[in-house]
Amino acid sequence: GERPGGFSVNPADWFSGGSDGRSWKFALTPDLPLDLTLNGGNGSVTADLTGLMLSALAIAGGNGAATVTLPGGDYEAKIDSGNGAVNVSLPTGVAARVTYNTGNGFVRVDDRFQRLSGDGDGGVFQTDGYDTAAERVLLVIDTGNGSVTVNEGGAR
Numbered sequence: 001g002e003r004p005g006g007f008s009v010n011p012a013d014w015f016s017g018g019s020d021g022r023s024w025k026f027a028l029t030p031d032l033p034l035d036l037t038l039n040g041g042n043g044s045v046t047a048d049l050t051g052l053m054l055s056a057l058a059i060a061g062g063n064g065a066a067t068v069t070l071p072g073g074d075y076e077a078k079i080d081s082g083n084g085a086v087n088v089s090l091p092t093g094v095a096a097r098v099t100y101n102t103g104n105g106f107v108r109v110d111d112r113f114q115r116l117s118g119d120g121d122g123g124v125f126q127t128d129g130y131d132t133a134a135e136r137v138l139l140v141i142d143t144g145n146g147s148v149t150v151n152e153g154g155a156r
Contacts, residue, residue, distance in 0.1 A: 028052055040064045040084065050091070061086045061146055070094075076138040081105055081146030088139065088150045095133035098125040098141060098150060105143030110151040 028034060033055040038045055040059075045066040049057075057077040059066060061084040069089045070077065079086055090096055100107040101122045113125040130136050141148050 038066070038068070040066050040082075044084075059086060070137060072135045072137075074134070074136055076140060078140045079142070079148055081141075081143045081148050083145045085146055086148045088148065089153050090137060090150065091135075092152055093135075095127045095130040095136040096139060096150070097127075097130050097136070098139045099123075100125075100139075100141040100143070100148070102143045104145045105147045107141055107143060108147070108149045112152055113150075 028036075028049075030051045030053060033053045035056045036049070036052075036054060037058040038047055038060070040062040042063045044064040045059075045061075045068070047066070048069045049071050050069055052071050054071060054073055054075045054077075056075055057070070059068060059077065059079045061079075061081040063083045065084050066081075066086045067089075068086065070091065072091045072094045077088075079088065096113070098107065098109055098113065100118075102120060106120070107125075109125045112127045114128075116124040116126050118124055139150060
């Protein structure tokens with residue numbers, strides 16, 4: 001089979017002397033499965049990944065805030081909020097499971113999710129039908145000192 005493409009975005013590597021207010025925009029192809037890494041560093045990241053074919057996703061929030069709109073599909077997304085806040089929007093109707101470790105931060109999910117195990121420090125949330133869904137996203141979350149919010153509302 002075809003190997004997924006890999007793509008890593010770390011805008012902090014492109015600045016000398018820190019962020020100077022410039023913003024970077026990227027367009028990624030929807031025609032290839034991508035193993036994508038987003039690293040916010042000290043800046044903020046807004047990523048609309050709707051329409052992409054993801055084989056895997058990693059988000060490192062760093063010290064800034066990240067807002068990410070996920071596509072449908074069947075893949076795993078690893079999220080480390082670092083010290084910032086990460087807001088994740090899932091497509092309407094796509095099943096999801098959230099496994100989390102909170103560190104000093106917290107994880108908040110919308111009312112589609114039911115807690116399967118755990119407490120405020122770590123555990124598992126899941127939507128109805130996850131085990132048999134054709135489109136399902138596994139979110140593996142480590143909050144560090146930041147927070148992660150998962151909600152529904154993204155387009156498919």
